[in-house]
Amino acid sequence: MDRTIIESTLFPDCPIRNILARISDKWSLLVIYTLDKTGKEKMRFKELQREIPDISQKMLTVTLRTLEEDGYLTRTVYPEVPPRVEYKLTPRAHSLIPHINGLIEWALENKDAIINDRKKTSCA
Amino acid sequence: MDRTIIESTLFPDCPIRNILARISDKWSLLVIYTLDKTGKEKMRFKELQREIPDISQKMLTVTLRTLEEDGYLTRTVYPEVPPRVEYKLTPRAHSLIPHINGLIEWALENKDAIINDRKKTSCA
DNA sequence: CAGGATCCAGGGGGATACTG
C-alpha cells in the first residue's frame, strides 16, 4: 500500500470507509458468516432467521436487501405457492469471508483478556 | 474452528459479537489504523484530530476512552503546562492490525465493482 | 412462506460553549 492509498483512506468520503461502514452494521457480517458456515449453498429466509435467533424480520429483510445491492448475495424468487426465496453468496462475498473469519479468530483468541480489561476499568 | 465455536458465534450474547460490535462503530478502526499507519509510536490528541479531519473532539475522546478500556491503547498524561497526552497502541492492537489491513485491502480491490453495483440497483 | 408498512424508543454522534 503506497502513501497515496493510505492518505486517501483517511479522507472523509473515502470509498473504503464507505464500504466498511455498510458491512459494519449490526447484522451484515453475521448474515454473510451464517450463509457461509452452514455449508449449504443456498438458504431460505426462515432458515436464516432460525440460525440467527435474535434478528427481527425487518432487519433480516433490510440487511439482505443491502447485501444484495452491494453484490454480496443473490436473491432468487421461485414463483410458487407458498413462495420460496433463496439467498446465495456471490464470489465477492466468498472472497471477503477469509477476512471475516480472520477477525472472528482474532476475537476468539482475545475475548477473555478484553472482557477482563473492561471489568478492571469500570470497577476502578 | 470446530462446530461448538461456530454455533456459539451465533448466540445473541456471544462475546465475539460483543467485541466486534465495539470496534465496528464509526471511528474505532480508523483511529487504530491511524495510530499505526503514521509510523509514530505515540501520538497526541491534536495530531490524531489533524489526521482524521472529520472527527469531532467528543467522538475522538469517547473513542479513545473505549479503546483504552478494551486494552487497544494506553493513555499517558504528562503533568505539564500546557498538558500533553500521548496515545500508544498496545500489542493487542498490533495483533489486530493485520486483520484491519486485510479488510482495507479487500475493500480497495472491490470498491469500484461494489459502487458500480449500487448504482445499477438504485437506478433500475 | 416471505415479506411490507407503520410506529416508536434509544442511542450514536454532531455542534457549540466552557475549563484547568
Add this chain to the structure above:
DNA sequence: CAGTATCCCCCTGGATCCTG
C-alpha cells in the same frame, strides 16, 4: 492543549400488524 458538559437531531433497529 486536551479535554468536559450540554443540547439535540437523526437513524438504527425493535415491536407489531397486515398481505399475496
